[in-house]
Amino acid sequence: MCAKLDIGEFISFGDDDALLTLIWILPVLIFVLYGQRIQLYITSNEIKKKIIELGQYTTDSRNDLLAYTKREVGANLDEKIDRFLEYFTIMPVDMDPAGMVERVRHVIRLREDSTRAHIRSLAPDLPESEIARTQTLVEVCATLRSLYSMINHMFLTAKRQKNYPLILPLQMILPFVMQQAEALRSSIPAFERCVPVGDGIGPVVVGSMMTGLEKRDVAFQTVAADSEMEGRRLVLVKAKGPMPTVGRINDALDSVIRESKPDAIVMVDAALKLEGEESGIVAHGFGAAMGGSGAERAEIEALATQAQIPVHSVIVKQSVNDALAPMPKAIADSAGKAHEALRTAILENTKAGQLVAVIGVGNTSGVLQ
């Protein structure tokens, strides 16, 4: 036998207490009807705080850049610098992926070359190192500004539409965007003072092998030197320091291959560590180790594949913050281990008499050769 369920008794806890029923049922009704709006309100408040922080990074970095140009270039360039910061890059259409690498490289180089030319036109007497430094600072500030604009746009759109699902992707990506923004913000004093950053570990390792050797320019802002290691001939390549530049490693490798085809390529670079891994861990792997847009890496892969040259990599693991901030001690201490891993990679994968291209990949800010 099944007892008849008295709904009235169930929700009123036995007595006919209307007030208790109201207290019980009112929040349920509010959450059913306005739940999404309440969630939107709470989430948007949290996001707003982060956007204010991001906006502050953008303003601070711009002020730092203007102060730097006033100090170094000796002119008031506020208006012109603001125009640089507003530059945007339209990436090529990827509906037809054929020739995508060349098109991406073309657009990126156009942006780099134009920014450099404009900086040079503002101060024709500025040395190349100062132009590279100013250009790097402009790129950092422009990236921060575009991050802020993108996040602010997503936030305001979701808020205006009062659309909770629209704010969810923003809530998910915001911690990663903030991590990147903090890293960019911390890179400004490093590039201003020409201090090595975590990403510069590759140039530090290869640069130390270049000391005392005769250097030659092999590509734009990129140098090479010939060396020797236990019977192997080495061609050492890195960006030209100590200005903050990554050089043009792909052009340099192309030039090296045209001169004399190497039997192996060994690259040393910083790589992003996984959560839970320690900063400064050195690992040896296969394939081209290189960050950036991917266009340069694709070209190195194409060159190596075409010439059938094996590519080995030595990486030093680090976080995004470590890569852009002044080089932390843990990364600096790993230089010796990275050098040893590089030596092992060369000796184990080549024979005496063979030619090896050794490439130090990364920003060479504050690192000579």
Place this chain on the structure above:
Amino acid sequence: MNFFWSKKTPDVLYTVIVCKSCSERQTRAFADGDVVLAEAKCTKCAGSARIEMIYSAPPMQQ
């Protein structure tokens, strides 16, 4: 002891100089113009030295 509410002390830049002749390793505060692999002077034997590394670390850690 660090508590979660205590502010993190900003890291300081250090320059490590290694002497080529007496192998003396000296760590000092970073000065503008210091670059890795640049020539320097040994404070112990006045010989030729080289800036081996520049790194950032908390003020007490060296």
